[in-house]
Amino acid sequence: MSYFCALHSRLRFFMRLITSLLQDGKNLFFFVAANSGQIRYSIPEEMKKGSVIGNVAQDLGLDLKRLRSGRARIVTGENVQYTELKTDKGILVVNERIDREQLCGDVTPCSFSFEVILENPMELHRITVEVLDINDHAPVFPIKDKRISFEISESAVVGVQFPLQSAEDLDVGQNALQDYVLSPNDNFILQQHANPDGSKYVEMVLQKPLDRERHPNLSLKLIAVDGGTPQRSGTVTIDVTVLDANDNAPVFNQSVYKASVMENTMTGTSIISVNATDADSGSYGLITYSLSKMKGSAADIFSIDENTGRIYVSGQIDYEKDKKYEVRVEAKDQGGLTGTSKVIVDVFDVNDNAPVITIMSFSNMVSEDVPPGTTIAILNIKDADSERNGQIHCSVAGKRPFKIESSITNYYNLVSDQHFDRESVSEYNITITATDFGSPPLSSSANLNLKISDVNDNAPLFDKSSYSAYITENNSPGVFVFAVSARDSDWNQNARVSYLLEDTQVSGSPVSSYVSLNSETGVVSAIRSFDYEQIKQFELIIKAQDGGSPPLSSNVTVTILIQDQNDNPPQVLYPVQTGGSVVAEMVPRSADVGYLVTKVVAVDVDSGQNAWLSYKLQKATDRALFEVGLQNGEIRTIRQVTDKDTVKQRLTVIVEDNGQPSRSATVIVNVAVADSFPEVLSEFTDFPHDKEYNDNLTFYLVLALAVVSFLFITCLVVIISVKIYRWRQSRILYHSNLPVIPYYPPRYSDTLGTGTLQHVYNYEVCRTTDSRKSDCKFGGAGSQNVLIMDPSSTGTMQRIQGEKSILDEPDSPLEVRPERQPPSGPVPSPDWRCGLSGH
Numbered sequence: 001m002s003y004f005c006a007l008h009s010r011l012r013f014f015m016r017l018i019t020s021l022l023q024d025g026k027n028l029f030f031f032v033a034a035n036s037g038q039i040r041y042s043i044p045e046e047m048k049k050g051s052v053i054g055n056v057a058q059d060l061g062l063d064l065k066r067l068r069s070g071r072a073r074i075v076t077g078e079n080v081q082y083t084e085l086k087t088d089k090g091i092l093v094v095n096e097r098i099d100r101e102q103l104c105g106d107v108t109p110c111s112f113s114f115e116v117i118l119e120n121p122m123e124l125h126r127i128t129v130e131v132l133d134i135n136d137h138a139p140v141f142p143i144k145d146k147r148i149s150f151e152i153s154e155s156a157v158v159g160v161q162f163p164l165q166s167a168e169d170l171d172v173g174q175n176a177l178q179d180y181v182l183s184p185n186d187n188f189i190l191q192q193h194a195n196p197d198g199s200k201y202v203e204m205v206l207q208k209p210l211d212r213e214r215h216p217n218l219s220l221k222l223i224a225v226d227g228g229t230p231q232r233s234g235t236v237t238i239d240v241t242v243l244d245a246n247d248n249a250p251v252f253n254q255s256v257y258k259a260s261v262m263e264n265t266m267t268g269t270s271i272i273s274v275n276a277t278d279a280d281s282g283s284y285g286l287i288t289y290s291l292s293k294m295k296g297s298a299a300d301i302f303s304i305d306e307n308t309g310r311i312y313v314s315g316q317i318d319y320e321k322d323k324k325y326e327v328r329v330e331a332k333d334q335g336g337l338t339g340t341s342k343v344i345v346d347v348f349d350v351n352d353n354a355p356v357i358t359i360m361s362f363s364n365m366v367s368e369d370v371p372p373g374t375t376i377a378i379l380n381i382k383d384a385d386s387e388r389n390g391q392i393h394c395s396v397a398g399k400r401p402f403k404i405e406s407s408i409t410n411y412y413n414l415v416s417d418q419h420f421d422r423e424s425v426s427e428y429n430i431t432i433t434a435t436d437f438g439s440p441p442l443s444s445s446a447n448l449n450l451k452i453s454d455v456n457d458n459a460p461l462f463d464k465s466s467y468s469a470y471i472t473e474n475n476s477p478g479v480f481v482f483a484v485s486a487r488d489s490d491w492n493q494n495a496r497v498s499y500l501l502e503d504t505q506v507s508g509s510p511v512s513s514y515v516s517l518n519s520e521t522g523v524v525s526a527i528r529s530f531d532y533e534q535i536k537q538f539e540l541i542i543k544a545q546d547g548g549s550p551p552l553s554s555n556v557t558v559t560i561l562i563q564d565q566n567d568n569p570p571q572v573l574y575p576v577q578t579g580g581s582v583v584a585e586m587v588p589r590s591a592d593v594g595y596l597v598t599k600v601v602a603v604d605v606d607s608g609q610n611a612w613l614s615y616k617l618q619k620a621t622d623r624a625l626f627e628v629g630l631q632n633g634e635i636r637t638i639r640q641v642t643d644k645d646t647v648k649q650r651l652t653v654i655v656e657d658n659g660q661p662s663r664s665a666t667v668i669v670n671v672a673v674a675d676s677f678p679e680v681l682s683e684f685t686d687f688p689h690d691k692e693y694n695d696n697l698t699f700y701l702v703l704a705l706a707v708v709s710f711l712f713i714t715c716l717v718v719i720i721s722v723k724i725y726r727w728r729q730s731r732i733l734y735h736s737n738l739p740v741i742p743y744y745p746p747r748y749s750d751t752l753g754t755g756t757l758q759h760v761y762n763y764e765v766c767r768t769t770d771s772r773k774s775d776c777k778f779g780g781a782g783s784q785n786v787l788i789m790d791p792s793s794t795g796t797m798q799r800i801q802g803e804k805s806i807l808d809e810p811d812s813p814l815e816v817r818p819e820r821q822p823p824s825g826p827v828p829s830p831d832w833r834c835g836l837s838g839h
Helices: 002-024 026-033 056-060 064-069 100-104 677-684 691-735
Strands: 037-044 052-055 073-075 083-086 091-094 110-118 123-132 147-153 161-163 177-182 188-194 200-206 217-226 233-243 256-262 270-273 287-291 302-304 310-313 324-333 338-348 356-362 365-367 375-382 392-396 402-406 411-416 427-436 443-453 466-472 480-483 498-501 515-517 523-526 537-545 553-563 571-574 582-587 596-599 601-603 613-620 626-628 634-637 648-657 664-673 786-789 832-836
Touching: 037 052, 037 056, 052 056, 056 091, 073 083, 100 110, 100 123, 177 188, 177 200, 256 270, 270 338, 287 302, 302 324, 356 443, 375 392, 375 427, 375 443, 392 402, 402 427, 466 480, 480 553, 498 515, 571 664, 582 596, 596 664, 601 613, 613 626, 626 648
Parallel strands: 037 123, 147 233, 256 338, 365 443, 466 553, 582 664, 786 832
Antiparallel strands: 052 091, 073 110, 083 091, 110 123, 161 200, 177 217, 188 200, 217 233, 270 310, 287 324, 302 310, 324 338, 356 375, 375 411, 392 427, 402 411, 427 443, 480 523, 498 537, 515 523, 537 553, 571 601, 582 832, 596 634, 613 648, 626 634, 648 664
16 A cells, blocks of 8 residues: 555656646647647447447547546537547547438548547647448339339340339448349340449340230349348339230130030020130230031021120021031131131920929928938929929939938928037028929929027036136225126027026135125126235136026136235334333444344235335434344444444334335334443433333232232131131031041152152243343343343342353242244344333
8 A cells, every 4th residue: 555655646746747847848749749649440330329439548648637637629610520529438439320321422431530629738639530331221223113114015026125224222332232133034134234433234135035925914023232241132123014916816715516405496595605715915806706608507597696606596496307507606806817616506305394393391490409310391393294304303402411302203301311400500591403304404493491499408618617817905895806708509598698606615604705796797796805914815616507498507617816915014023112111232332333233023914025125224313323234124333333422322213015105114223332231221211111001000000909809818718718617527526426537638648757748849940051042031241131120210230140040049039031032034142132121
């Protein structure tokens, strides 16, 4: 330490010497210093405000005191000051966001300069900050909607070029635009070119002929990428519309069409439609249909619509005259190209009667529990045609759980094919189709609507197998706790759910004394106010029952969790606050800093953060002498005890929990700062006494004296009565002629002539080897001393000290009461402990 003091004095001497020299040559120093300091920093753009650029004091060789005494500041001609000088640390930090593109544009390198001025003596230093580019801009195409459109004929030659819009990138160097990429395709490639200024532009080149019929529209992606890390890119969409050329003839979708027509078909009846397509567009794709020149009578029997390609009957068809016709159809576009196809028309005999369905019997509602094979309806079906045209096939349309069974001629039964489930399907729309075997077949149908009536075959179901609900303690009776919900897939009364509370026990009481349940809504409400300290959670079982016959039900368990509130203040266990006595903790005047005086022990019956306790010193006779541990409640000295400190010290400690709002309790700790007991006695006799406590004690003493006097008189009367009674009995025996039998008390025996009674006497002595941990505390050298003093009496003070207690003497009149110890935590062991008893 002396070495550093000497070094400091020497440095101060040299500083004064240098200052005097500088004052003599001030002008020369300014000239030299103003041109001697220039530094340069390089930083990336977009640094956060407050980021360190460099240590100016260290780089310029300046002392921090020099920066402060010289009122160092930054001088710049710009409106925006991008940097700030921290004179207390000598560092240069970012003051405003630096955007390289805004500051320098495409100029590189980008930098800005400013001067740092110091006074007394005057100094001027130039600082240049180079702003490095970061890849914070992606290439952008300056095009509205990010789309480029081209219209190119499919007859365009290979090699034709299409210029594309260039992209822009505000970054420079490697972070600037580096390359273009065209999405993969079969028709175009990308060629890149460089301008004299170094910028790039691209062209799209056709490398394969376009085909509008295959790809009428092309959508390509042009991507511009830079060279930064991470790499950024910009995209534009290229839409290519392919213009048509007449290079395709009409083509029929079939080379041969076949149709059939019944005899006696009316004129104008459509028998078939032909269809041709042209891959071209516009006028080149418009098609007209026509029938080629036909031989025989076919030219008078059929006609075609030139726009739609539909063929009609235009004459009388006679099966007995011609059984088959062949017609050639032509399709021609507006460019003169033609395509042909052939139509074969077969003539069949007429099947002109459809089956007739008559419902003989039908039940429109059945129960869902009917077995498979139950008859639903009886049908009668007839067909006026003959042979195969009059043979009938009957079926149920769609996938339905029904089937048709034939009973007798022309009668059919509709029966169920599987079990019904009303919860899945509540009704069926049944379509029965009867088809004859004619060619072409004729058919008819009938629709039946069947409803499924409900059976109570589903129990109510809860959403979860168990529920948890939370309620804060000290709630109001009747408050909402939780709501359960169960659903039943049945219908009407079978689906009407009611909720019942199972009769269970909670801490020996029925659960119905805790909560109530609304049978209609399933709402659980509290009947009483809950106390977290008495019950933390309980379970109840709720049954959901439907209204079916017999009813079905299911159960769910609901766990009610009581949440704690900060409704209990801390309870101080130690030191014990007595009504009429003053208990003082003794601190010797030789106690050092950090001496453990005592420890405040408190508990909080709440839980969680509501039970986290903190200890604070609220009031004290001398706040500079003691402190209380915030977490452990230990009272320690924070300075050396001196002779000037008063003997009587009174501390008020407040114990607070961590609840919202917090609750607290206070405890008063009396401390005696002394080395001898007479000094303590003279000071602590001034403590006030509790008059109310003394009045109560006097009342109890008088009452006890009266009770003892009454018991004494009663016992005296009883003893005298017994003596008189025995004396009269002995007189009666004396005057009688009966032999006298001596009376001996029970268990009486003469042992070795002593005549002692065999009574057992138990003596209990409570002694421990360590009086500091015993229920009975004894004073000793270097151990704990307990003083019982009566400030109102004139008697002498009794001091209990030494390893041998006066309780060892058989006739000791002193009664030592056990001192209550704190239930938890280490109990402080002060050198002195005084108990001052009052009235």
